[in-house]
Amino acid sequence: MKYLRKLLALCVCMVAFSASGATVAADAATPGAAKEPPKDLVLKGDAKCTECHDENDSPEVLRIGKTIHGVKGDSRTPTCTDCHGASELHIKEAGRGDKKSPPTDVVFGEKQITSVEGQSAACLSCHSKSKGQMLWRGSAHEGQKVSCASCHKIHGTKDKLLVKQNQSELCFTCHANVRADLYKRSKHPLHDSTSASGEGKMTCSSCHNVHGAKGEKLVDAKSFNDKCFECHGEKKAPVLWEHSPVKEDCMTCHNSHGSSNDKMLVTKVPRLCQQCHMQGRHQTGTLATNSIYAFNRGCLNCHSMVHGSNNPSGAVLQR
């Protein structure tokens, strides 16, 4: 039954595509649809650039036609000069002998003469109108002088026009400590989204908005906990007997990027619990390795409801 459902879903995808393809075709065939000017190769008005930058000179330049920035039917689609500036000198000097022509007004990339702010300004001229980038100014990445082109290759072919194969790989370029965490014993399913055998069920942006966020650490939520509750919703509601860190800060006990301990805990149980709890005799021992308070799930062998209990007899989080 389950497989039938999945096959059905697959068929729906295929039919949807076929149907919409027809729609697209029908729409495209509407009389009066705009036609490209003869000399423009990819973008409207690109003729003055593609005159030199053709398939032979730099195939990468024309690749933009296959990206989101090359959609001809979208009135928002930029021209070359919208991003690179009018670049009069560059055009004027182009092709004059062997001398290399001066760069365009705006050149993107780490090793380019255009300042980080200048590069990003070109992108923000359109993207500041979007909710996703509304908090870019003043954000951690802007403050660290990371430009849009540090992460995105506008003429690239990868998803989200990233400079690397996937998000994790890109972020690890600077955040190597997170990469190390993701190889540890317990972690979220971010590992290697591009490999056939990879996990890739989450990406860095599942939790973070790298373009600026209302939460700390670029977490795209009101608080760390609110982000965690999006997937771990069973811990969100108020319960009869609360364990305060659960509602205050999940990071008190967990490292969300990964840990050498089970369940992404910051310290091994029972020492983690013993750092805050000293009431009875059984919880304050040094505990040999064959103590039931130390092996298997440690304290959780009895206090399993560490995230709170809604049972009238659950005051010590046992049920």
Next chain:
Amino acid sequence: MKNTQFVQRALVTALLTLWAGSGLAEVETETFAGKMVVSGEIDTAVQLTNIDDAREKFEEYREVPNGVVVNDFRLKADGASTAHYLDIRVKDPLQDDERYEIKGGVHGSYNFGIIYDNIPHNFSSGRFLESSAGGGRYVISDAVQSALQANEVLRSARLTNTGVTSTANGALINPADAQNMALDAGMTGIVNNSYTAANTVKFGLNREKTGFSFDYHLPDDAKVWVKLNDEKRTGVRRINAGSYERYNNGVTTTTAGVGNRSHVADYFQVEGIELPESIDYRTTTFNLGTGIYKKDWLLDAAYTLTSFENRNHSLIWDNPFRITGAEATNAAGTAPANAFNRFRSALGQASLPPDSRSHELAVSGALDNLPLNSRFTANVSYGRITQDTDFAPYTLNTGLLASTSTPTGAAAGTLPNTVLPQNSLNGEVATLFQSYQLTSKPTHALTVTGKYRYYDYDNKSDHITFPNYAAFGDSFWRAVRNDPGAPVRNETLSFTRQNAELALDYHWSKALTLQGEGFWEGWDREELRIDGTEEIGFAAGVVYKPSMTTTLRAKYRRSDRTVHGYETGNTRENPEAVGLVNYDWADRERDKFDLRAQMLPTDEITIGASVNYLKDKFAEDARFGLKKNRSLFGDLDISYAPSEEFSIHANYSRENRKGLMQSGAKDDAFDNPATATNETTIGAFNPENYWNTDTKETVDTFGLGAMFHLIPEKLILNVDYALSDSDMEFTTSNPNGSVKLLNAAAQPWPTVKNRWQELKIDLGYNFSASTKIGMTYLYERYELDDFANTGAYMAGSSFENSTKYVFTGANNFNYDAHVLAAYVRFQF
């Protein structure tokens, strides 16, 4: 079953390939010619796996099956001259980790998306003595229960250290010594026999997510959107229920100046069961919003409804050791925790996460081009979370329900009250979040950013005072919540958190940017043992770019946190030891330093290096708790790509983490706040029983990879190797020399070791620009050496007597995996 899956996957592969092929053909037809651009990819493979040991850990978040698989399928269509688009993606169809996604619409006009995603989360496998009767109910045969009950060994039958039957409360009994374990032979034999026929239980969850989204662009830069997501989470994960009884309640004697006690050790008997917690959750989220996005300002508002439904509100199981319920012996004891022969309910129960519903209204806005080249943004949201799931009864122990024993802590003659004061919590939380940010650039060289956040979590749930509750494994009624005698009354924890920061960026020169920052954070808490904390700090940093090829980023951050109104220990409000301060509420001095250098010395070479340092010092004046925490991380990444046909990259990082905690073993007399400064003469936490644990973790991470074009543009070899190797050492010591209590004596813990390795080899041949065939080989090995990972039944080998604790032994995570695949990738 496996054959069926093979056939299904083969069919899907054939179907997708044929369809992709036919789609390609269609592009060339009159209908589509010149009207749309169709592109896509299909990646399919025949795969062979050989996995030794813990397949669940190898497949923790994925399925790596044998046979024919479709790794990826994508079909994209874009209008050649219109803004229409459709993007279909399928990943791992018909596998446990399958994902289907359709996006489409008209750029700049409307977009829609449909997604179906399966996310497995496999844990491990174990053995479980009981069987599921559905709906979170687990049963075992009456015969086993009867036999175990008939062989039950009561405390009165236990022998003292001198080999006589104990009759006095206070006699020194070690229930786990050889003579007492011999008494348990009957029970142990029955349980061992039961394990031989036990069911295998595979612990794992599955998230099945379905989502729909639609947004529509209105004139004048306005937009409306709607999103609907539904997640079904099913499966089982480990949950435990257990209790203990202390086998020597020695009479305390205090000798001034010496701190002698009447006994040298605390012995325990533990009882319990490890169970599969039945998970059957539904989470539905509905989001509706609208906004206007102008160049100089934007404003939007959104409403979100989240419904969480748990189809199993409770877990009920047969206690393998009892066919009839009984209360503990000496259940009417007036001193706390004196009852023994516990955990004798025939039925156990636990309450699982309750249903809840939350609403949130969020408004966001931004104003740009303000004076001084400023931008102001604001986010405000109000939320409400409710929960009114019916409570489970206090207990299902028929012996306890019929008890006439006075609950511990109640006035003499008081009878247990089995009627709940109300049927649900009437849980309600209101949240208010505000976030404001003003960024100005008054001069070309200076940027000023101010941020303020406010988060109020107001728990408006009912306060309920319970007359008593079923304590210590449904063993006896207790009318007090803790030893200092707090009433059985819930706390509705609330807090308000605020933080603010002011940051300055000054472009000293084209190459150098100086950064300064000041910040403050305050927490106000209600109904906790602490009133609040306040943290203030500063940061200084630089971004230095001496050339276009080198960038250096460095930042130092220092902060001090102070605590207000921490309740003294050994009180009803704070039952923990006097002198213990929880690290998340402790005074803290924090130093943090981050350095990152990136160099591109030539066009071929990229070098990245980073150092991250963090040091926390907690509550210097406090005796107990986490005292220090330090981590140091260093990394070096190098890549060399001399041509399009050859590249190599390597990375190495080392992380050192150290923590120091201080604790002490509790003796008989409880800590007395009035005499807390003189604990050598009185008090439960005698300095002679103090112990400290140093935790030291070292993690090495290494990666090496290369790409070669063995035949330029045709035959390409990719090889990648990754290693993560960690050692965690625990060193426990007694700072004040020899100890009075055996429980306080430093215990050596072996080093916990984790080692994960991955080798990936991909040899691919490009037949054409669109077709590639190849072979991949994946080798993964994971080794975990952790003393905590024990077997299913530990009777006779644990420090405590654990004859009556049955685990599942789901603790094997080591694996050795080989995956060989032959693939075809076809792009069109």
